[in-house]
Amino acid sequence: MIGERRFNFNRFKLEQTSNGRVMDDKVDFLCVLQTHSLGNSQKDNGMVRYGCEDKAEIVKRCVRSLVKSMNYAVQVLPNVNFRLQVFDDHSDDASIETLKETLATAQFETNLEHLETRGIMPSILRCYEHGGEHGKDMVYYAQDDYLFCETAIWEMIEEFYDASQKLGNWCVIYPYDDPWRYVPHNIVPVEIVLGRKRHWRRNYKTASPFMTHVDVIRKQWDLLYKMGTHAVTGDMEDNTINKLFSERGYTLLTPIPSLALHFQFDTEKDPYIDWREWWNKHA
Amino acid sequence: MEQTRLDIVLRTCGNSGVLDNTAQRISGTDRPLLIKKCVKSLVEAINNANGLIEMKLYVLDDHSTEEFVAELKSIIGTCLIDYEFISLVDKPDNFKHSYQYSSYEQFRYGRDISTSLVYFVEDDYLHATDAISAMINFYLEMRNFTDLNSIAVYPYDSTHNYASPNVEPCRLMTHGNRFWRTTRKSGNTMFIHSNDVRRYWQLFEAMATLYEFGGNVHEDATLNRMWNNGVIYGGPITLFSPIPSVGIHVSFAEPVQINTELNDWRQRYNEINL
Numbered sequence: 255m256i257g258e259r260r261f262n263f264n265r266f267k268l269e270q271t272s273n274g275r276v277m278d279d280k281v282d283f284l285c286v287l288q289t290h291s292l293g294n295s296q297k298d299n300g301m302v303r304y305g306c307e308d309k310a311e312i313v314k315r316c317v318r319s320l321v322k323s324m325n326y327a328v329q330v331l332p333n334v335n336f337r338l339q340v341f342d343d344h345s346d347d348a349s350i351e352t353l354k355e356t357l358a359t360a361q362f363e364t365n366l367e368h369l370e371t372r373g374i375m376p377s378i379l380r381c382y383e384h385g386g387e388h389g390k391d392m393v394y395y396a397q398d399d400y401l402f403c404e405t406a407i408w409e410m411i412e413e414f415y416d417a418s419q420k421l422g423n424w425c426v427i428y429p430y431d432d433p434w435r436y437v438p439h440n441i442v443p444v445e446i447v448l449g450r451k452r453h454w455r456r457n458y459k460t461a462s463p464f465m466t467h468v469d470v471i472r473k474q475w476d477l478l479y480k481m482g483t484h485a486v487t488g489d490m491e492d493n494t495i496n497k498l499f500s501e502r503g504y505t506l507l508t509p510i511p512s513l514a515l516h517f518q519f520d521t522e523k524d525p526y527i528d529w530r531e532w533w534n535k536h537a
Numbered sequence: 538m539e540q541t542r543l544d545i546v547l548r549t550c551g552n553s554g555v556l557d558n559t560a561q562r563i564s565g566t567d568r569p570l571l572i573k574k575c576v577k578s579l580v581e582a583i584n585n586a587n588g589l590i591e592m593k594l595y596v597l598d599d600h601s602t603e604e605f606v607a608e609l610k611s612i613i614g615t616c617l618i619d620y621e622f623i624s625l626v627d628k629p630d631n632f633k634h635s636y637q638y639s640s641y642e643q644f645r646y647g648r649d650i651s652t653s654l655v656y657f658v659e660d661d662y663l664h665a666t667d668a669i670s671a672m673i674n675f676y677l678e679m680r681n682f683t684d685l686n687s688i689a690v691y692p693y694d695s696t697h698n699y700a701s702p703n704v705e706p707c708r709l710m711t712h713g714n715r716f717w718r719t720t721r722k723s724g725n726t727m728f729i730h731s732n733d734v735r736r737y738w739q740l741f742e743a744m745a746t747l748y749e750f751g752g753n754v755h756e757d758a759t760l761n762r763m764w765n766n767g768v769i770y771g772g773p774i775t776l777f778s779p780i781p782s783v784g785i786h787v788s789f790a791e792p793v794q795i796n797t798e799l800n801d802w803r804q805r806y807n808e809i810n811l
Contacts, residue, residue: 420701436711443706443768446718446780448699453716453780455709510709510716510780525711 280335282390283411284468285324288377289313289342289398291349303399304520305533310349312399312517315536317353319402321360322536327407328361334411336362339384343369343377378462379482386475389468397463399517400430401532405451406513410465413449417507420447424467425505426498428460429514431524435459449509457508458499461491461516464506474498542591543673544651544731547579548643549609549660550636551601562661564787564806569605571661571787573612574809578664580616581809582783586669587617590654594620595646599639600627612811632746640725641745648738651731658726661787663806667714668692668783672728675712675777687733687774689764691723692784698722708767716780719766723776724756724786733774737763 291310306312317340324336338360342350357364369380378395385393392414394407410427417425434440435457444456462481471478481494498504511526523529551569564571583594594616598606606624613620628638647655654676656669665671672690679688697703698720707719725744734741744759764776787806 433711436709441708441710444709445704445706446698446709447704456706526714526716 280333281392282335283327283337283392283394283407284385284389285320285336285338285394285396285407286381286385287317287320287338287340287396287398288374288381289317289340289345289349289353290374290377291345291398301519303517304523305517305529309399310346310352313345313349314352314356315533316398316401316517318356318359318536319404319532320396320400320407321356323402323404323407325359325361326404327411330408331411338362338364339388340364340366341369341377341380341384342366343374344372375482375484375486379479382471382478382482386468386471386478389471391467392465393468393471394427394465395463397461400463400514401517401529401536402429402514403532409450409452409509409513413454413507413509414465416449417447417454417505418467421505423504424470425507426460426470427465428457428463428506428508429465429512430461430516431455431508431510431512432459432516432522433525434521435508446510447507452513453510454507455510457506459491459496460499460506462495464495466504470498470504474502474504477502539653540591541653541677542593543654543656543669544646545579545583545592545594545656545658545669546597546643546646546651547576547594547658547660548597548599548639549576549601550599550639551605551609552599562787564803569608570811573608573811574806575661575663575787576609577612577809577811578666578805579658579662579668580612581666582664582668582670584615584617585666586673589670589673592618592669594618595650596620596622597625597639597642597646598622599625599635608811634749637746637748640748641742643725644734644738644741644745647729647731647734648741651734653731654728655731655734656728658784659724662692662726662784663787664692664784665782665805671713671715671779671783675717675779676728678712679777687730689723689730689733689774689776690728691720691776691778692726692728692782693724693786694718694778694780694782695720695722695786698778705766706768715783717777718780719768720776720778721764721766721770721772722756722761723764725760726784726786727760727776729774733763737773 291313328336369377381395385395406429410429414425414427446453446455477494477497484490484494499506512524515524515527515529516522549572551572596613610622625639625642628635632638643657647657676690709716709718740759740762747754763772763774764770765772765774767775
């Protein structure tokens with residue numbers, strides 16, 4: 255539990271531990287990313303992604319933005335050990351090559367593994383399993399259609415530790431401020447706090463890519479497993495991982511405005527961010 | 538049917554403010570310069586909203602020097618809407634401080650002069666260029682869109698909202714280019730319907746006549762009793778503050794900063810040439 259290890263936010267060092275760590279231990283950040291360049295489930299459903307219909311192009315730019323954001327975090331958080339594990343679900347050869355080129359720009363450890371399974375839910379489950387098995391501290395589950403701003407990972411880590419310390423429990427971070435949360439029937443009571451560069455709001459709804467501590471993943475594994483084995487439905491998160499917030503006492507925080515954009519439907523455009531500006535940075 | 542219009546009632550004082558004059562304000566500049574910059578930012582915001590609805594600016598000045606009044610009038614003279622400059626008379630004996638009387642007069646203008654919307658504003662609020670239009674548009678849309686009884690706007694996303702233990706649940710929504718949160722704390726500065734000023738006049742009167750810096754009567758005991766944050770406080774008027782602020786209180790606490798025009802409030806402050 256966080257109470258056992260006081261975190262010095264400014265110096266980003268562990269001050270005192272009771273679990274064998276020493277003062278100058280590095281904190282570990284494991285990002286587990288799922289990629290798939292070919293199928294576009296949204297197009298299959300008759301929905302068109304905003305910005306670009308070519309899933310391979312979306313994956314290329316989104317993964318580049320993630321690596322760039324992690325590279326930025328490497329520079330500003332020297333006491334964090336960054337790792338990126340990619341699970342690819344049968345992307346085409348060209349996309350795999352592009353992916354490898356992007357990973358080659360990483361200033362941290364990366365690993366690419368090709369899945370034997372097919373489909374989004376087995377990919378999610380494999381990512382969840384890997385995070386639970388190999389995570390040491392922070393684990394961020396990422397997907398290939400989230401476009402990040404450069405400071406995203408840094409701000410997420412800062413807020414994660416800051417909020418967790420104040421809450422006395424590990425929090426959960428979802429970096430995308432979904433406009434759906436602001437339609438009238440979804441406007442629920444929330445707390446707002448200040449982060450380093452923006453406000454953060456309490457949220458009760460995440461999607462499968464989120465960030466938390468590995469302890470949460472292990473303790474609440476039944477919910478993650480249920481998510482990873484759930485059919486693709488509109489209520490799959492509510493039936494599974496959203497119970498972290500509705501039933502199990504964890505706090506979900508989302509930045510306002512977003513640190514990552516979900517490149518899906520028109521209705522998911524963040525009204526406060528010029529997605530084209532972000533998109534064009536990663537051509 | 539009511540003709541929607543806005544009366545902006547600004548009170549100025551070049552000599553001293555309500556707040557402690559010995560403490561260093563975040564602007565780092567002297568009070569006259571601070572006021573002139575803030576007033577100019579207000580005039581710019583008014584001009585940018587010109588034509589949206591009918592507006593009039595009242596400036597109630599509390600015994601500023603002749604030289605300062607001339608400078609203020611020069612700034613206000615650039616206003617594109619109808620305006621009136623009123624030099625307040627000496628306070629009556631039943632007011633302990635001059636600022637109490639100017640506060641009373643400001644509220645009284647809202648009660649007696651305004652028939653529609655009124656924006657009470659103090660001279661140490663630095664406004665975004667779209668401040669007035671943002672508040673008008675938000676107010677009108679929220680009134681038409683919701684079944685809320687009354688709403689009001691406090692233009693400053695105050696640091697008080699985020700200082701422990703003041704982090705309270707609120708409702709958060711989006712409108713225009715900002716988020717808007719409910720809150721239950723305002724200063725004298727507020728955007729409100731004059732019907733509510735008349736309806737809750739006792740609270741305004743108490744704030745104006747009894748408030749003293751560091752005293753026992755303050756916003757929580759008076760004005761803040763009107764507010765409803767849609768969650769845990771059930772006053773008669775739902776109060777909203779924009780995120781980011783449309784007007785920043787240039788006082789002693791560094792304002793909340795995020796990625797907006799007013800993110801670097803100092804740059805905005807320095808850019809205003811007098």
